[in-house]
Amino acid sequence: MFIETETTPNPATLKFLPGRAVMPSGTRDFASPEDAEASPLAAALFDSGDVTGVFFGSDFVSVTAAPGADWSALKPQVVAVLLDHFVSQAPLFTGGDASGFTVPAEDEAEMLGDDEGTEDVVAQIKELIETRVRPAVAGDGGDIRYRGFRGGVVYLQMQGACSGCPSSTATLKHGIEGLLKHYVPEVTEVRAA
Structure with missing residues (x-):
């Protein structure tokens, strides 16, 4: 599996494209580690300590780094977490079905x-x-x-x-x-x- 990265207009955020669906419909924004408790993937990304935001799109994951974080050190950590998640086919949300695609209700x-x-x-x-x-x-x-x-x-x-x-x-x-x-x-x- 290969995960591509793209820059975004926001210099603190990178877009990661795993080459497969992330969310089958809708999106999900995690603005804090507490928000991320609903998703093992989002929680693992926040666990690095340098992540302040995670966003799931249809076929991408955007990750926002904390002020002063070094993307050259953080990017390989994020890619490793994403690879582990997608290769293991872990659920995207806690309580998710076998495919991992339980879409939470919109707030x-x-x-x-x-x-x-x-x-x-x-x-x-x-x-x-x-x-x-x-x-x-x-x-x-x-x-x-x-x-x-x-x-x-x-x-x-x-x-x-x-x-x-x-x-x-x-x-x-x-x-x-x-x-x-x-x-x-x-x-x-x-x-x-």
Whole structure:
């Protein structure tokens, strides 16, 4: 098995491609060792001590290094953990089935909600995010989650390599906001949630 690595726009994050599916659907973001307790793989990556974030995409794992961490020393450790996991076919989540692909329920607690009577607008926004924005963000080792539409403002949450990336504000304001405003006139602004 060979694991490729790619840089991301976030200098603290590398994208690791194991050449096979990681998540069959959806994504999962681990922002702390406590979050990672749900996944043996994420927990093992955090165990290095130099990892501050792990993100599972459809066919990649993004790993964020702590400030001051040396990627030349950390990268071989991450590759070794990933190889051990995928070669042994260990479950991705605790309590996972034999294939290791038990997808956790999406955290709805962070939803801000939508204004009443905006179902059609929200459907257009979600469609654009799913078809136009998500694939581009996944290419950079991250994901974006819809969190609500209120008073013309779309609330989105950046995850993975995109969370904390120096260019994430520009991506939200100039890229995503421009796209949504163009196709959905009811959108006046995009904000991070």
